[in-house]
Amino acid sequence: MEKVVLDHGAGGGMSQELISGTIAAILGDAYIGEMEDSAVLEVSSTRIAMTTDSFVVDPVFFGNGDIGKIAVAGTVNDLAVSGAKPLYLTLAVVLEEGFALEDFRRILRSVRDAAKAAGVKIVAGDTKVVRRGEADGIFLNTTGIGVLERPLQLSSRALQTGDQVIVSGFLGDHSIHILSMREGLGFEERVQSDCAVLNHVIADVLDVAGDGVRCIRDITRGGLGTVVNEFADASSTAIELTESALPIRPETAMAADMLGVDVMYLANEGNLCLVVAPEYAEAALKALNAHPEGTHAAVVGSVVTGDPGSVRMVGPDGRSSTVELLYGAQLPRLC
Amino acid sequence: MEKVVLDHGAGGGMSQELISGTIAAILGDAYIGEMEDSAVLEVSSTRIAMTTDSFVVDPVFFGNGDIGKIAVAGTVNDLAVSGAKPLYLTLAVVLEEGFALEDFRRILRSVRDAAKAAGVKIVAGDTKVVRRGEADGIFLNTTGIGVLERPLQLSSRALQTGDQVIVSGFLGDHSIHILSMREGLGFEERVQSDCAVLNHVIADVLDVAGDGVRCIRDITRGGLGTVVNEFADASSTAIELTESALPIRPETAMAADMLGVDVMYLANEGNLCLVVAPEYAEAALKALNAHPEGTHAAVVGSVVTGDPGSVRMVGPDGRSSTVELLYGAQLPRLC
Known part of the structure; x- marks a missing residue:
């Protein structure tokens, strides 16, 4: 089997x-890079969005995706939630000596397919190879730019009392899928990753x-619990969630129980939290529902009067509890 | 000593x-990022340059620099050699659990100082933490954008017979410095890294x-030998170098001999190869010489009639030999 060797990263003919x-x-x-030091690009606006993410997900390949798909979706989604139209991505690869070249090719095919699905181009890249034991297989970085063509100012500071909080899909599925594979729990068939490019939905x-859209956030590390706390904090508002309204698969809830983790803090890779003015909530929901990734979208709460920066959740019995900002979670390498 | 823990990357309060x-x-x-998913930026032109690089240099700290300085200089220089004015950088960090937080802070101070020297802003970031043994301390990625305000079309395809090949500084110093530290050769005091931001010089x-400038390239992995081969190949021209004109420190030549490596293929981190129309060569040299990084700039060869894609070097005895495109070099983690 062909494997990555140090010379693949040495900058010579083999590179x-x-x-x-x-x-x-x-x-x-899906690639428009040239063998120059930078890509030269034309953009349609001087107002642009830029974001970066590194990806270290373990395992690299999972049931319905891999690190390549996540790397494109993650950055495309981060651009799209800022209101930008994603255009160009860079792709930087750190490979461990000995990584199977066929696995690398498979990851590149995923990158290509996800880039095509999103309608973005890979414009520049970089490949480094480190010695055996100095990395774990493959790490990716994607950095993206997009243009802000809409006259919107989406911001987590823009929340107002009465706004509706919407979640676009099942919470926690990506994390449960990955953790189940890692721990051998057997849930990975029933709970697939939600990893998807969401720019068209958005x-x-x-x-x-x-x-009427105040703010959109990709629910990744830290989960919904972290997103709503950041929203409440940035806007000095209070948010109230309705526990029974949260879209959670029974299998996900069961697996989370077994693992001793709280679905509220689990990462998705294709799930949005939107805050929308009340008169726009129905239209937003309808638009989400029209996409396969948004079939289970639901209003899960609202911005209320209360302690600025606080998030409360109302349970089925009507009693409410605080949704804390979790300090840590000890769940590495979910993305 | 405070150390990086997994929760630093978990996306919660500790992150x-x-x-x-x-x-x-x-x-x-030097940082204008906000806690949103993307940075929103204004640029002065719709013609932009974009480039990415990951950095895995070992050791992380060396005599006169560290991975943070290299990460900024590398990406700034890649933008500048394309004729762009570097503006914005993203900074993505992969940390190994257990990495000393004080070392991370020191690296961030280098990032800040290099960004200030270059006049660029860090606009977005990402931090991932992997478990002990899954990475080697710290890996960085910087991705940058700049604006192309000059009506130039710098390209390695633009070379013409008669053009002069200029190198801006001593060849190989960065590699020799790093290799000497790694191998304990004792040259690291006398041969410092050339790592520097070069956008102002350019x-x-x-x-x-x-x-009159056809093309500029940052001499990094693969060294001058690779750069001139790529130039000759892209432009279907022949290049002839004069061995005695190459700026090489005696100590660097000596260390390269001891290590059994060829200076022609060693990486710099603050050294340029420029191809310039003959009537502009003197002006270019003068501009280079006015900067500390360009004191030793020299014309080292020219574009000649000959086999398209070939590079030859004329020795002190007048005999010429082929400068091959090296296939590999087995020198990992120089940047």
């Missing part, structure tokens, strides 16, 4: 072969509810 | 403390010689 023969060849027309929501 | 209390606090006004060269 060039890897770039042109493997990376550029597989990415195909564009549709903004088309019909743009004027 | 936020690391971001606001350590990263944002140290970067200071801007000065383009100011006086812009119309």
Whole structure:
């Protein structure tokens, strides 16, 4: 089996072969990079969004995705939730000596497919190889830019009393899928990762509810619990969630119980939290429901008068409890 | 001693403390990121350059620099050699559990100082923590964008017969410094790394010689030998170098001999190869010489008629030999 060797990262002919023969060849027309130091790009607006993420998910391949798909979806989604149209991504790879080249090719095919699904191009890249034992297989970084063509100012500071809090899909599925694979719990067949590119969904929501959308956030590390706490904190408002309204798969709840983790703090990779003015909530929900990724979208709470920065959850018995900002979770490498 | 723990990367309160209390606090006004998913930026042109690099240098701290300085200089220089004015960088960090927090702070101070020297802002970041043994201390990724305000089309395809090949500084110093530290050769005091941000030098060269500059390349992995081969190949020209004209420190030559490596293929981190129309060569040299990083700049060869894609070097005895594109070099983690 062909494996990654140190010379793949040494900058000579073998590096060039890897770039042109493997990376550029597989990415195909999802790649518009040239062998220069920078890509030169035309954008349609001088107001742009920029974001970066490294990806270290373990295992690299999971039931319905891999690190390549997550790396594109994560950055595309971070751009899209800021109201931007994602355009260009860079792709930087750190490979451990001995990593199977066929696995690398498979990851590149996922990158290509996800980039095509999102309608973005990979414009520049970098490949480093470290010695055996100095990394764990493969780490990726994607950094993206997009253009802000809409006259929106989405911000977590924009929340107002009465706004509705919407979640676009089942909470925690990505984390449970990965943790189940890692711990051998047997849930990974029933709970798949939600990893998906969401820029088209978000564009549709903004088309019909743009004027009423205060803020959108990709629910990743830290889960919904962290997102709503950041929202409440940034806007000095109070948020109240309705426990029974939270979209959670029974299998996910069961697996979370077994693992001793709280679904409220689990990462998704294709799930949004939106805060929307009340008169736009129905339109936003309808736009979400029209996409497979938003079938289970639901209003889960609202912005209320109360202690600024606080988040409360009302249980089925009507009693409410505080949703704390979790300090840590000891759940590494979910993305 | 405070150490990085898994919860620093978990996305909860401890991650936020690391971001606001350590990263944002140290970067200071070199950082304009907010706690949103993307940075929203204004640029002065719709023609932009974008580039990415991951950094895995070993050791992380060396005589006159560290991974933080290299991470900023590398990406700033890649933007600048494309003719762009570097503006914004993202900074993504992969930390190994157990890495000393004080070392991380020291690296962030280097990032800040290099960003200030270059006049760029860090606009977005990401921090992942992997378990002990899954990475080697710290890996960085910087991705940058800049604006192309000059009406230039710098390209390695633009070379023409008669053009002069200029190198801006001593070849190989960065590699020899790092390898000497790694191998305990004792040269690291006498041969320091050349790591430096070069955007101001490049801007000065383009100011006086812009119309005659065909192409500039940062001499990094693969060294000058790889750069000139790529130039000759991309432009289907032949390049002839004069061995005696190459700026090489005697100590660097000596250390390279001891290590059994060829200076022609060693990486720099603050050294440029420029190809300039003959009538602009003097002006370009003068502009380089005016900067400390360009004191030893020299014309080292020219574009000649000959086999397209070939590079030859004329020795002191007048005999010429081929400068091959090296296939590999087995020198990992120099940057």
